[in-house]
Amino acid sequence: MNQVQIKMLIAGVLVAGAVTFLAIAGLKGGGFTYYLSVEEFLADETKYDQRVRLHGIVQTEDFASNPGLMSAEFTLATETASIRVNYAGTIPDMFQANREVVIEGMYDAQGNVFNADVLMTKCASKYQEEGMPADVPEDGRVTDDSDVPAQDTDTTPGGNDQ
Numbered sequence: 001m002n003q004v005q006i007k008m009l010i011a012g013v014l015v016a017g018a019v020t021f022l023a024i025a026g027l028k029g030g031g032f033t034y035y036l037s038v039e040e041f042l043a044d045e046t047k048y049d050q051r052v053r054l055h056g057i058v059q060t061e062d063f064a065s066n067p068g069l070m071s072a073e074f075t076l077a078t079e080t081a082s083i084r085v086n087y088a089g090t091i092p093d094m095f096q097a098n099r100e101v102v103i104e105g106m107y108d109a110q111g112n113v114f115n116a117d118v119l120m121t122k123c124a125s126k127y128q129e130e131g132m133p134a135d136v137p138e139d140g141r142v143t144d145d146s147d148v149p150a151q152d153t154d155t156t157p158g159g160n161d162q
Contacts, residue, residue, distance in 0.1 A: 035102050039081040053104045054083070054114065060097040067091040076103065076114070083107075087116045094121040 001009075035053035036044075056076040062084075065072040072087040072095070085103060095101070105116035 037081075038076055038078045038083050041107075042081050042083065048107045048109055051104065051106055053102055053118075054116075055100070055102050056082075058095075058097050058099050058101055063097045065091055065095060072119070076101070084113045085116055086113055087119050089117050089119060092119060092121045094123070095119065 035055040036047070038054055038056045041047055041052060041054055054076060056078045059075040059077050059082065061075065063074045065074070070089055070091065072085075072091060074085055074087075074097070075082050076085050077083075087103065087105075100122035102120045102122065103114070103116035104118035105114060107114050
C-alpha cells in the first residue's frame, strides 16, 4: 500500500468509529424518548429521575391554563392512574380539558408532581369531522331525516359536471 491508501484507510476507520460512537451515545443517553402511559411511568420508579414523555387525557377537575404566563396545572390521567402536572412553556391553541396530550419533563418525587416543559396536543381524527356522528357513512351522505347535513365528497374541480 502506498501512503495515500494508508491515509484513506485511517480516515475511513476514524469516520466509521465516530459514527459508531455517536450512534451508541445517542441510544444510551436517552436520545429517543418514546411516551409512556401514566400507569407505566408510576409502576417503574427507575424512570422517576429520567426525562420521559407521558401520554394521557387532561382531566377537567383542577384544570388551570394561563397562556399569558405560559403555564398550566392539570391532572394527566389514563384508565387506572393519574399524575399532577405543572407545565411551563408555550400553550398550544388546542390545549384544553378532556384532550389527549403528550408531555415531556421530569418527575419531582418530593412534590409528587411532574414538571413538564414540552406539551403536545393530539389532534382529533382527521377522518371524522367535528360534530359528525360516528355512524354516518364514509361518503358523508345521510339517508334519513337527521339534522346532520350531507357532505359533498367530490374534490375534483368543477364537481360532478364532467
